[in-house]
Amino acid sequence: MFFRFFLVFVLYLLYFLNKKRYVKSSSTGELLARVRAALRLNRYSAMHGGNAPAGEFRAQGMRINYDRRKVFVDEQEIKLTQTEYNIVAFLSQHAGRVMTYAAIVKAIWGDTDIGSTKKLQVNMANIRKKLGSRPGSNAYILNELGVGYRMIDEDARSGEINE
Numbered sequence: 529m530f531f532r533f534f535l536v537f538v539l540y541l542l543y544f545l546n547k548k549r550y551v552k553s554s555s556t557g558e559l560l561a562r563v564r565a566a567l568r569l570n571r572y573s574a575m576h577g578g579n580a581p582a583g584e585f586r587a588q589g590m591r592i593n594y595d596r597r598k599v600f601v602d603e604q605e606i607k608l609t610q611t612e613y614n615i616v617a618f619l620s621q622h623a624g625r626v627m628t629y630a631a632i633v634k635a636i637w638g639d640t641d642i643g644s645t646k647k648l649q650v651n652m653a654n655i656r657k658k659l660g661s662r663p664g665s666n667a668y669i670l671n672e673l674g675v676g677y678r679m680i681d682e683d684a685r686s687g688e689i690n691e
Contacts, residue, residue, distance in 0.1 A: 592616065599659075615636055618635050623681045
């Protein structure tokens with residue numbers, strides 16, 4: 529926790545110094561990018577207890593390769609942003625279980641954005657669009673109204689998915 533606080537403090541300090549032109553812009557921008565990347569990596573590793581998942585997840589034509597951080601639908605690669613991939617990977621690791629909005633937001637964006645479900649809803653709409661989900665078919669991620677989202681289980685039968 530201290531490490532995160534320290535990095536945020538350094539970010540604000542560098543931002544302030546850059547605004548006052550005390551620091552060379554190019555070096556500050558590069559340093560800020562590195563600090564942001566370290567924060568993202570720290571959050572992602574904390575989400576998985578220090579270990580990123582390995583192997584693959586398969587369900588009804590969708591395949592997630594955790595090692596390569598890629599998602600495929602009917603063997604076609606789906607281009608997802610880092611945040612979108614993290615959401616899909618998180619839900620797939622808890623496949624078959626309803627994950628609350630708050631749990632997903634905390635896992636993806638950390639403690640600072642608890643209660644902010646709008647970002648999650650926007651990202652979920654983009655994910656569904658990219659996965660080619662249409663009402664009544666290819667429902668890889670189900671919305672449990674007022675509660676959260678649920679990724680279909682690998683063993684789910686197609687008759688159970690149409691809700």
